Amino acid sequence: MKDLAKALPWIGPAVALIAAVVLFPVGLMFWNSTRDISQSGVDDGGVGLANFATVIGFQYFWPILGRTVVWVVVVVGCTLIGSLALAALLNKAFPGRRLVRMAVIVPWASSVVMTTLVVHYGLEPYFGIINSFLVDVGLISTPEGYGWTRHPGTAFAWAMAVAVFVSLPFTTYTILAGLQTVPGETVEAARIDGASGPRTYFSVVLPQLRGAISVAVLINIINVFNSLPILRVMTGSIPGYDADTVMTMIFKYMQNQRQIDLASALSVIAFLVVIAIVAVYVRVVRPLEEV
Amino acid sequence: MTAITDSGTTPRKATRPPSDNRQRVRKYTSDQVPLGSLLLRLLAGLVVLVVFLLPYLIMFFGSVKTKAEIRSVDPTYFPTEWHWDNYVTMWSTPETPLAQNLISTLVISLCATLLVLAVALPASYYTARFRFRGRLLFLFLVIVTQMVQPAVLTSGLFRQFIALGILDTWAAMILVNAAFNLSFAVWIMHSFFAGIPKEVDEAAQLDGAGTFAVLTKINLPLVWPGIVTAVVFTFVASWNEFAASLVLLTTAGNQPLSVALTKFVGQYETSWHYVFGVSVVAIVPVVILFMIIEKRLVGGLVAGSVK
Numbered sequence: 001m002k003d004l005a006k007a008l009p010w011i012g013p014a015v016a017l018i019a020a021v022v023l024f025p026v027g028l029m030f031w032n033s034t035r036d037i038s039q040s041g042v043d044d045g046g047v048g049l050a051n052f053a054t055v056i057g058f059q060y061f062w063p064i065l066g067r068t069v070v071w072v073v074v075v076v077g078c079t080l081i082g083s084l085a086l087a088a089l090l091n092k093a094f095p096g097r098r099l100v101r102m103a104v105i106v107p108w109a110s111s112v113v114m115t116t117l118v119v120h121y122g123l124e125p126y127f128g129i130i131n132s133f134l135v136d137v138g139l140i141s142t143p144e145g146y147g148w149t150r151h152p153g154t155a156f157a158w159a160m161a162v163a164v165f166v167s168l169p170f171t172t173y174t175i176l177a178g179l180q181t182v183p184g185e186t187v188e189a190a191r192i193d194g195a196s197g198p199r200t201y202f203s204v205v206l207p208q209l210r211g212a213i214s215v216a217v218l219i220n221i222i223n224v225f226n227s228l229p230i231l232r233v234m235t236g237s238i239p240g241y242d243a244d245t246v247m248t249m250i251f252k253y254m255q256n257q258r259q260i261d262l263a264s265a266l267s268v269i270a271f272l273v274v275i276a277i278v279a280v281y282v283r284v285v286r287p288l289e290e291v
Numbered sequence: 292m293t294a295i296t297d298s299g300t301t302p303r304k305a306t307r308p309p310s311d312n313r314q315r316v317r318k319y320t321s322d323q324v325p326l327g328s329l330l331l332r333l334l335a336g337l338v339v340l341v342v343f344l345l346p347y348l349i350m351f352f353g354s355v356k357t358k359a360e361i362r363s364v365d366p367t368y369f370p371t372e373w374h375w376d377n378y379v380t381m382w383s384t385p386e387t388p389l390a391q392n393l394i395s396t397l398v399i400s401l402c403a404t405l406l407v408l409a410v411a412l413p414a415s416y417y418t419a420r421f422r423f424r425g426r427l428l429f430l431f432l433v434i435v436t437q438m439v440q441p442a443v444l445t446s447g448l449f450r451q452f453i454a455l456g457i458l459d460t461w462a463a464m465i466l467v468n469a470a471f472n473l474s475f476a477v478w479i480m481h482s483f484f485a486g487i488p489k490e491v492d493e494a495a496q497l498d499g500a501g502t503f504a505v506l507t508k509i510n511l512p513l514v515w516p517g518i519v520t521a522v523v524f525t526f527v528a529s530w531n532e533f534a535a536s537l538v539l540l541t542t543a544g545n546q547p548l549s550v551a552l553t554k555f556v557g558q559y560e561t562s563w564h565y566v567f568g569v570s571v572v573a574i575v576p577v578v579i580l581f582m583i584i585e586k587r588l589v590g591g592l593v594a595g596s597v598k
Contacts, residue, residue: 003421003422003423003424004423004424004425006421006423007417007421007423007425007426009413010413010414010416010417011413011414011417011418011429013409013410013413013414014410014411014413014414014429014433014473014477015429015432017406017410017466017469017470017473018432018433018436018470018473020466020470021448021466021467021469021470021471022436022439022444022470022471024447024451025444025447025448025451026439026444026447027447028447028450028451029444029446029447032446032447032450041450041453086339089332089335089336089339092332093324093332094329094332094333094336095333096333096336096337096340097336099340100336100339100340101585102582102585103339103340103343103344104339104343105578105581105582105585106343106344106347106574106578107343107346108581108588109527109574109577109578109580109581109582110347110531110574110577110578111530111531111533111548111549111570111573111574112531112533113531113533113549113550113552113553114350114549114552114570114573114574115346117552117553117555117556117566117570118346118347118349118350118353118567118570119346120556121349121353121561121563121566121567122349126364127361127362127363127364127366128366129349129353129366129368132365132366133368165346170588170589170592173588173589174589174592174593176589177589177590177593215593216593219438219592219593222438222440223440226440226442226443226534227442228442228533228534228537229533229534229549229553232533232537232553233553233556236553236556236557237556237557247442247443250442250443250445250446251445251534251537251538254445254446254449254538255537255538260446260449260450263446264446264447267443267444267445267446267447270443271439271443271444274438274439274443275439277438278434278435278438278439281438282431282434285593287434287593288427288430288431288434
């Protein structure tokens with residue numbers, strides 16, 4: 001215990017910050033999820049699990065949950081496939097590669113809100129530039145614009161496309177870091193044995209990327225599950241609940257309906273999902289093995 | 292026996308750098324690659340370049356168009372007239388006090404970065420250098436905070452900050468940004484501290500330097516790249532934070548740009564040229580900052596699991 005006392009001045013501030021801004025709100029959230037809290041914020045006493053019953057009993061709850069699964073699976077899946085291709089390209093030598101690597105970083109550094117806003121504008125009926133482009137190349141035929149952002153289905157689909165776009169940089173860089181640990185000898189050996197390019201990639205390179213891929217996929221699952229800004233911008237102005245995920249629903253409870261007790265109950269559910277994914281991460285990736 | 296092992300390992304170590312070099316030469320020269328596949332890579336690279344920059348080019352071209360042009364029914368790809376004065380007039384648009392929003396973003400990001408540095412630097416140094424009971428628990432806690440993002444905790448934070456009387460203040464978002472970016476900073480600096488041989492510290496200690504002096508005089512210059520990475524990452528992440536700011540900052544003037552700009556959506560007559568002008572101003576500096584730490588970004592995010 002003496003060594004811990006000696007460590008405290010060094011790690012104490014970090015522990016205090018985490019305790020005050022991460023752990024305490026978690027506890028408070030669990031507590032609030034069992035209370036009846038009025039719209040003006042007055043705690044009207046305990047209600048057991050009634051808030052959870054209300055949240056799960058909401059007629060759009062199961063569709064929202066299903067949509068959240070679609071959101072995570074499609075976005076993470078497409079991101080992984082795109083990133084594997086991108087990383088393979090960026091790992092090869094060609095003039096201007098550095099420039100391309102820098103371009104890939106731009107959506108990562110940029111505010112997701114601002115990136116989504118451009119796409120939203122581009123899809124606006126009548127004056128959206130993406131609409132106009134799609135008409136010019138003959139993919140759609142309505143020059144006044146298709147109401148992409150007015151219908152929950154199409155707005156949600158475009159939101160998924162934006163989510164893939166902004167998730168690509170991190171995933172590509174993680175896989176690229178993994179690719180750099182693949183020994184050149186193994187690739188060379190496969191080539192000497194007469195394996196084709198794709199064959200070498202799928203049976204020699206890809207298995208060695210398993211570590212990098214599991215890290216990238218698990219972190220992406222959490223990020224995409226927690227993502228708010230893209231859907232907020234793309235589908236936030238559509239009435240109803242046909243384009244919501246768990247995360248946007250939490251914010252609707254909190255802001256539109258001012259029901260912090262229901263928001264807390266749904267947040268607790270979301271939090272448990274996140275913790276489950278973190279548990280998988282810790283088991284699969286074993287991040288503390290070598291520290 | 293020891294001598295044999297030593298002589299057995301030394302040549303292997305000695306031959307490593309040349310073999311690395313050979314690999315490097317093979318990887319980075321293009322003269323062995325057939326011209327056809329080189330052109331194919333070049334073409335693919337060009338496509339990637341265009342796709343990744345396209346939204347930001349649309350943003351830039353839009354930012355110098357007039358309101359009439361950006362809202363015209365037959366939209367133009369490039370501005371017919373370049374209205375650089377948009378970058379002056381946009382700050383006084385009625386939708387939201389953008390100048391104040393910029394100041395809020397700046398103050399919150401700078402203070403959060405300083406707080407992270409003050410808290411993470413000693414923690415990462417000590418956990419990399421010393422073994423103590425609770426060390427793994429602490430590092431585990433740090434990893435978990437990286438994965439649990441503020442969005443899922445906003446309902447708790449909202450009630451907590453009301454109780455503390457700091458709802459709708461910069462202090463609230465400084466704390467949130469600092470707490471949730473602490474993890475990246477601790478990990479990236481931890482890995483740099485761990486990379487410094489312990490003998491360096493011991494030599495300094497023999498010369499009579501205390502733990503604090505060893506940290507500031509001996510270690511800091513060596514972990515400088517790690518500190519820069521931590522500072523840049525925290526600053527950029529705080530700069531772009533959205534979910535917690537949306538709920539915890541209720542007064543328009545206190546909100547960061549990310550929240551302020553969403554107010555333009557769904558307006559009857561959105562001033563898109565201003566949205567894009569502000570976006571360009573907000574994006575260019577952080578993209579440059581990110582490019583500086585490009586090579587070290589992954590290390591802090593995956594907590595040493597991809598080497």
